Every structure is written in structure tokens, then in C-alpha cells.
Amino acid sequence: NAGVIQTPRHKVTGKGQEATLWCEPISGHSAVFWYRQTIVQGLEFLTYFRNQAPIDDSGMPKERFSAQMPNQSHSTLKIQSTQPQDSAVYLCASSLGNYAEQFFGPGTRLTVL
Amino acid sequence: QQKVQQSPESLIVPEGAMTSLNCTFSDSASQYFAWYRQHSGKAPKALMSIFSNGEKEEGRFTIHLNKASLHFSLHIRDSQPSDSALYLCAVSGNTGYQNFYFGKGTSLTVIP
Numbered sequence: 001n002a003g004v005i006q007t008p009r010h011k012v013t014g015k016g017q018e019a020t021l022w023c024e025p026i027s028g029h030s031a032v033f034w035y036r037q038t039i040v041q042g043l044e045f046l047t048y049f050r051n052q053a054p055i056d057d058s059g060m061p062k063e064r065f066s067a068q069m070p071n072q073s074h075s076t077l078k079i080q081s082t083q084p085q086d087s088a089v090y091l092c093a094s095s096l097g098n099y100a101e102q103f104f105g106p107g108t109r110l111t112v113l
Numbered sequence: 114q115q116k117v118q119q120s121p122e123s124l125i126v127p128e129g130a131m132t133s134l135n136c137t138f139s140d141s142a143s144q145y146f147a148w149y150r151q152h153s154g155k156a157p158k159a160l161m162s163i164f165s166n167g168e169k170e171e172g173r174f175t176i177h178l179n180k181a182s183l184h185f186s187l188h189i190r191d192s193q194p195s196d197s198a199l200y201l202c203a204v205s206g207n208t209g210y211q212n213f214y215f216g217k218g219t220s221l222t223v224i225p
Contacts, residue, residue: 004156031211042217043157043201056212058114091156098211099145099164104156 004105006092012111013082021077021108025094032075033093033102034067043091049075082112115140117204119216127224132189134219136202141180145205147213148176148187152198160200161187192223 005024013019025032034046047057049069057067064082069075079086089109093102116139126132134148147162163169163178163185175188185204189196199220203213 033212035215043215045212045214048212050211056206059212095211099162099205100211101147101159101162102213104158106156 004092004094004103006090006105006108008108009106010109010111012113014113015083016081019079019082019086019110019112021079021090021092021110023075023077023092023105024073025075025092026103027073028096029094029103030097031095031100031102032069033095034075034077035091035093037089037091037107038087046077079110082110084112086110087112115143115204115206115214117202117214117216119200119202119219121219122217123220123222125222125224126192128192128194130192130223132192132196132221132223134187134189134200134202134221136185136187136204136216138183138185138202138204138214141183143180143205146176146178146185147203148174149201149203149215150198151201151218157201189221192221194223194225197221197223 007022032049037043045059047060047067048055052069064080067077089107091107093104095102118137120135148160149157150160151157173190177186199218201218202216
């Protein structure tokens, strides 16, 4: 099992450009989570899918961030009009079900110049 | 929304010492509590978890949960240099959803 796969590992965008981050969860896991990690804010919850359905997006900055899970094998996080404050490591995690261990991917380091 | 705070922010201990990490949370209705460990440049990885009040021990690691006092802790016996990492406390929301709220972490350094 390859674990959670995230691509790209590093992404550099200019201010105002769009960034799309990809996540492939562990096969058979029903829940997919997106988090953002910075030194200042720590690890912040963004959004969560269960069986591909969006369940909770309370952590998402509403205006420029969106997430989708079009099939059980991948999820995307899209950031429109990126800003320097969006610079962070974006982590995707998946789990088997209720209150199960979350397995994290290696993350995508986004740098907005 | 659940508020999770960890203390101390950083800790340096000698090899062989007992290490204690603390976590406080804001909502006692949460169902699930876990500690994750993140080595430098790596992804967080689950260490231990607990559902109900009390204590749980696995090898050199022990966790304590007291929901009434909104306190959760991790104790590491005979700390090793390989334990050096960022330790993250995770608390579930109170709505039955599976997402975690994490503290900012305690950076542990174990000196040989």
C-alpha cells in the first residue's frame, strides 16, 4: 500500500494565480480530510468528505478555496487568486471510518510569491 | 468550534528522562482524543488514542484523559533521541463528525 499520495510536492505560484492540489487516499478509506499547516497557526482543519460527499467545510476560507471529490480515488483542493498568506503545507489524510486513525500524506508545500 | 491548546511549546530533555506533554480542550462533549507525532519534514503519524476517561499505556507511552477537567496528556518514559519530534494533540469535534482539531504542538528534543 503506497499510503496517501499528494501531488505536487512543491508548488510555487505568483500572487493572483490559481493553484490546484491533488490527493489520492488509501484504497478502501471512506473519509478524506484536508488540513493546512503553518508555523504560526499550526495544523488547521479545512474540509472533510465521507464516501465522496462533502460533510464539513467549516475551516475553508469561503471566497477563494474549494474542494471536490469526484470519485473515491482522488480529491482536489483549489485555491483561486492565491495570496502570500496562503503559503503553507497542505496535508491530505484519509481514514477507514468513525474515529479511526487518520493517515496523512506527505503534503504539498505551496509558496505564493 | 473546539479550541485545543498545548503546553509547553518546546521542551528539551536528556536521554532517559520522563517527558510530560499537556493538552487542554474547550468542549467536554468530544468523543475521541489522540496524539500524533511529526518528525521534521515528515507527515504526522498517529501515536495513541483514547475514547473514555482514564489511562492507556503502550510501551513507553502513556496517555491520560480527564474530560471533566478538559485535560489530556502524554507521558514518555525513558525518552530516546528518536522521540525528538513535534507532538500534536488531536480532539474530535462534538458533532459526530470525524474531523480533528489540533493543537499547535510541542516540539520535543531529547539530548543524548
